[in-house]
Amino acid sequence: MDELFNSVFQYILMSFYGIAALTAILFYDKYKHTVLKYFVWILIYTFLNEFSAKYVYYWLETNVVMYNVYNTIFFLYFFYVFYNFVKNKTYKKWILYSAVLFLAVTVVSVIVVNAYFNNLMTSYITGACLIIFCIILYYIEILSDSRVLYIKEDLLFWISVGLLLFYVGYIPIKISREFFSDNNDLFVTLFNVQRVLIIIMNSCFILGFLWTKKK
Amino acid sequence: MDEKEIAGLVSVLILLVLVAVIITLFTVFVRRKNKLLEEQEQVKKTFEKELSETQIEIREETLRNISWELHDNIGQLMTLAKIQAQMAKNKPETLDEVAETIGKGIHELRTLSKLINPEALKSLNLLEALNLEIERFNRLEFIKSTFVVEGARHDIGNKKEIIIFRILQEFFSNTIKHSKASHLNVIVSYNTDRLTITAKDDGIGFSSDADFSGIGMKNMKNRAKVIDADLNITSEKNNGTALKLIYKYKPTII
Numbered sequence: 001m002d003e004l005f006n007s008v009f010q011y012i013l014m015s016f017y018g019i020a021a022l023t024a025i026l027f028y029d030k031y032k033h034t035v036l037k038y039f040v041w042i043l044i045y046t047f048l049n050e051f052s053a054k055y056v057y058y059w060l061e062t063n064v065v066m067y068n069v070y071n072t073i074f075f076l077y078f079f080y081v082f083y084n085f086v087k088n089k090t091y092k093k094w095i096l097y098s099a100v101l102f103l104a105v106t107v108v109s110v111i112v113v114n115a116y117f118n119n120l121m122t123s124y125i126t127g128a129c130l131i132i133f134c135i136i137l138y139y140i141e142i143l144s145d146s147r148v149l150y151i152k153e154d155l156l157f158w159i160s161v162g163l164l165l166f167y168v169g170y171i172p173i174k175i176s177r178e179f180f181s182d183n184n185d186l187f188v189t190l191f192n193v194q195r196v197l198i199i200i201m202n203s204c205f206i207l208g209f210l211w212t213k214k215k
Numbered sequence: 216m217d218e219k220e221i222a223g224l225v226s227v228l229i230l231l232v233l234v235a236v237i238i239t240l241f242t243v244f245v246r247r248k249n250k251l252l253e254e255q256e257q258v259k260k261t262f263e264k265e266l267s268e269t270q271i272e273i274r275e276e277t278l279r280n281i282s283w284e285l286h287d288n289i290g291q292l293m294t295l296a297k298i299q300a301q302m303a304k305n306k307p308e309t310l311d312e313v314a315e316t317i318g319k320g321i322h323e324l325r326t327l328s329k330l331i332n333p334e335a336l337k338s339l340n341l342l343e344a345l346n347l348e349i350e351r352f353n354r355l356e357f358i359k360s361t362f363v364v365e366g367a368r369h370d371i372g373n374k375k376e377i378i379i380f381r382i383l384q385e386f387f388s389n390t391i392k393h394s395k396a397s398h399l400n401v402i403v404s405y406n407t408d409r410l411t412i413t414a415k416d417d418g419i420g421f422s423s424d425a426d427f428s429g430i431g432m433k434n435m436k437n438r439a440k441v442i443d444a445d446l447n448i449t450s451e452k453n454n455g456t457a458l459k460l461i462y463k464y465k466p467t468i469i
Contacts, residue, residue: 139240143247151244161240168236169229176225189222193229200233 016202017047023209035084075127082134091137098130128167135160158208162201169197265441269381292320341376366405394418415457420450
């Protein structure tokens with residue numbers, strides 16, 4: 001029963017990744033003039049990454065390095081996006097510092113930890129927290145001008161809602177998993193919560209692609 | 216604590232935090248949106264109020280102009296015609312002159328009636344209206360005026376044009392009434408991103424701040440603010456008064 005539930009859940013998850021990437025491709029026209037045009041590649045990359053992770057694990061007996069690379073690219077891309085979208089000079093500076101801090105932590109982690117076998121835990125937590133920080137800066141900015149009136153049609157708003165919800169939920173999972181790494185029950189439950197978070201995040205992306213309007 | 220309990224606790228906690236985040240986001244954004252909408256509504260109301268006042272004032276000014284024109288221009292011509300007609304009793308050959316004067320009067324009457332036709336007035340744009348105003352000053356010899364347009368006309372919306380026109384009209388009437396100026400130059404220049412209007416007279420000007428804050432001036436400033444334009448009036452004693460209005464084009468919301 002658990003096995004069946006597990007594999008069905010996994011398929012649902014994969015289909016959400018797939019649908020998100022597909023809507024991104026279908027509505028590419030709506031946002032191709034912004035820096036979000038690379039987001040479609042990120043989504044395709046995500047899908048391929050998740051899809052192949054299982055096979056890579058059978059093949060090399062570890063797929064951690066895939067996620068390490070993926071996360072680094074993902075975070076850096078979003079620093080770049082927020083840097084481009086935010087207009088306030090001070091906020092821009094803060095976002096730049098965040099990206100630099102994240103890079104520094106990542107480089108140090110790679111030196112200290114073997115990135116091939118180990119999760120770059122510190123780098124991930126730093127990146128996630130900094131992305132939340134950037135999202136908050138972005139929200140403060142859109143709240144202070146008339147962009148808030150057309151928020152529903154703003155693609156980046158939906159993407160950032162998805163990211164915010166995901167990271168707010170996922171950071172505690174990541175940390176508690178580190179503490180109770182040998183605990184199987186905990187792992188399974190939290191893994192399911194993580195899947196729900198991923199589905200919520202991708203739903204936000206899909207809504208964003210559907211509702212966004214070409215400017 | 217049991218392992219399953221910990222897992223359950225963490226999951227519930229995450230769920231709670233998520234719900235809290237969603238609710239906070241939602242309330243903050245909705246509140247802010249409503250506040251902005253309210254503000255926009257307020258701005259729109261102020262604009263409409265100012266606009267209707269402006270329209271009434273323009274109408275009054277038009278009536279005043281008609282009365283002036285009837286008295287100063289057509290009235291004079293008719294008086295002249297009457298005198299000429301009386302003289303023609305003795306010299307029948309001057310009857311032609313009488314006819315000519317009456318003809319001039321008729322022509323002026325026609326021009327006037329065309330000008331004050333509400334349909335014609337409504338369809339005027341800023342440039343045409345300004346041009347008529349300047350022509351009138353020259354025709355009635357109130358003041359020697361020139362009117363120059365630079366660049367191609369950019370439509371900034373009828374309502375805004377009305378308000379700009381009223382600002383200028385107020386400036387002109389101040390010039391004619393108080394400045395004792397002999398020349399008035401108006402330049403309207405349409406640039407790529409903005410409209411700049413400068414009007415300058417060579418009258419006695421004013422220096423005291425008291426004159427600056429007069430009701431007319433306040434009205435003009437207020438109206439410029441309503442259409443989000445930048446209005447500057449500078450004056451020097453005996454050196455004329457200049458008005459500079461800068462309006463940056465924007466997508467018409469109002």
